[in-house]
Amino acid sequence: MKKLKKRWGRILVFAIGFCICLYPLVGSLIQRVGQQSLLSTYEKEEEKIDTETMESELEKAREYNSMLYQTQGVYVGDEAASILSDESYESLLNLTDSGIMGRIEIPKINVDLPIYHGTEDDVLSKGIGHFKPSSLPVGGKSTRSVLTGHRGLPSSKLFTRLDEMEEGDYFFIEVCNETLAYKVNEIIEIKPEELSELQIEPDEDLVTLVTCTPYGINTHRLLVTGERVPYKESIKEEIQPSFPSWREIIFTILPFAFMVFVIVKTILEKRKEKKYEA
Secondary structure: HHHHHHHHHHHHHHHHHHHHHHHHHHHHHHHHHHHHHHHHHHHHHHOOOHHHHHHHEEEHHHHHHHHEEEEEEEOOOOHOOOOHHHHHHHHOOOOOOEEEEEEEEEEEEOOOEEEEOOOOOHHOOOEEEEEEOOOOOOOOOEEEEEEEEOOOOEEEOOOOOOOOOOOOEEEEEOOOOOOEHHHHHHHEEEEEOOOOOOOOOOOOOEEEEEEEEOOOOOOEEEEEEEEEOOHHHHHHHOOOOOOOOOOHHHHHHHHHHHHHHHHHHHHHHHHHHHHOOO
């Protein structure tokens, strides 16, 4: 009876441990399927919108960016206050009423995620957030769009592998049926309060991707900035996903390593019991 209880106790411990190790892998897979489903629905809804409406929405977004740059965040006059208001911001690039303003693709690290308005916790738990004080991600001179994402969430990868990016790598943003290409030209780490690194630069067309760093400690922010370049479909298609870092490989095989360890340990203990009984 004691042996039976001991055996079931081991099985229970193994099951709990295995589920804990497996949760991040399964959770990430489920979340990715959900994100792709959202993007697919978003694309289908966009296809129903005529070109004239799309162009009008892009023009409003460019007007917003122009006013943002001119005022430098200081709203002087009713026009600026109206254009840069919270209500105006939430309505721009929200043609499908889903809160999604576009998508970001980073082929090298296998990222394809929706971009949402704002950086609230509920937004960052399901996709990439647009930092409101920054330019909307529609491109143009004197703009810098800041897109933020978590890393290391148990249920989703998001920007977990952003530290694998290097200067010269590409990422792509799709908004209102337009695809914008950005080539990484700067990668730096800053303290959370050093927001001056996110300022708009005159005549530059930039997008900065932001996540926490170091991994699991999160005391600083990793900034990966890309400068806009002409979009070429051939360049995008030629990019092959890179091999994951050792950190990602270890986290992926951890549940299976745990399972092998328990199985081997169980076999050795049974052999020991048989030898003792003999």
